[in-house]
Amino acid sequence: LPGGKSAVSGAVTMEKVTDYKDVTSYNNFYEFGTDKADPAKNAHTLVTKPWSVAIEGLVKQPKSYTLEDLIKLSPQEERIYRLRCVEGWSMVIPWVGYSLSELIKKVEPLGSAKYVEFVTQADPRTMPFVGSRVLDWPYVEALRMDEAMHPLALLTFGMYGEVLPNQNGAPVRMVLPWKYGFKSGKSIVRIRFTDKEPRTAWNKAAAQEYGFYSNVNPNVDHPRWSQATERRIGEDGLFAKKRKTLMFNGYEAQVGQLYAGMDLKKNF
């Protein structure tokens, strides 16, 4: 799945790209197990063909897109983004996809639509840990409409020039480089437009630890992990001190205005 050059500001970081092997063997994808080595072992059972994504809720053009139609909806671009996990590690990954805003413009949300919700596939036959009590399935994530319209918000079909491996959220996922990784829903089957802030998966599990916004913020710590620093996988050596985490994961120039005037300690 080749991706062309992107004209979006911040779309291509010049940092060293993380090894493909690390990106495909160290994953949080709880539908396939809670250990980070589990998804690479278990996700081969995921069936990605046929696949369709239902666009629902407050839109003029509700529709179910086949994956093929969705891929063709807009030109594919390569975006090299930093990925910062809430657990204090980071990677640099070349994704392939297009801005979610392209899809949103096509389906014409109503004026009353304030949020976009992303629902992950939850099939206990192909996803062995769906049904475990770790989370309330299906996995749900969401964005405010202006966040979803931001050109950096990427509807993603591939990485490293190929289609997404199953453990990385095949066949279609979100990538939101200024937010912690768990905000980027994987294996998406439904995109729903609503007027109320949706309850998201990790927020339901522990509201005091995972806020709705979950923007990368070195000044607001998670009770389990310090967010001031991070370890770049494959690059920061075992014996090196962790590197400093940047506000909005280094995308402050691009996304900062979305949160102007908001108390980010309260809206974490």
Next chain:
Amino acid sequence: MSRQKFLLHPAAKPILFLICLLPFSWLAWNVVQAQMGNANVLGANPAEHLIRATGDWTLRFICIVLAVTPLRVISNTPTLARFRRMLGLFAYFYVVLHLLSYSWFDMGFDAADIAKDIAKRPFILVGFSAFLLLTPLAATSFNAAIKAMGAKRWQTLHKLVYLIAGLGLLHFFWMRAAKNNFAEVFVYAAIIVVLLGWRVMQYLRKKRLQLNKIGRSQLSG
């Protein structure tokens, strides 16, 4: 009595020592492999793997050392007591490695950062307290200390291990609470509850026997 003979064999302790050292050797070998860029079991995030593995082994050795007395009594094998000190010291060895990995890989040995981190994150505070409490136990593990303290006081001090086991469990539970991932925590909790529960039962049985004896002596007197 071949079991007793086997446990009393002069090689028994050195063999156990080497077995207890296996997890450390395995991790150390893989650190070397990782540094040389070879395939290793530490994965994409070796620092995290080492911090977690040394923590796991601490908890495992605490369970093992707590199992010695119940095993000794139930199987009527008094010689098992010979190995308890070494197992306890290995629990301390792995907790030192655990603390060292955290201080080094996560905090770059920055004392101010570590102090701030202990104050800020409750699960780190609990883990650190468990380490502090385990230290006097390791420090008084040699025979001269027992003699100097007197067996009674020494035993009272070493009962701290029950509290330490609880704190270690709480530390693990809180760490896993971040991702609602409790399956393993419950396994360790079940083992520790059984091992401590057995002691409570023993205590209650002894108490009842004593009461019975007092009751009988009062009756006869």
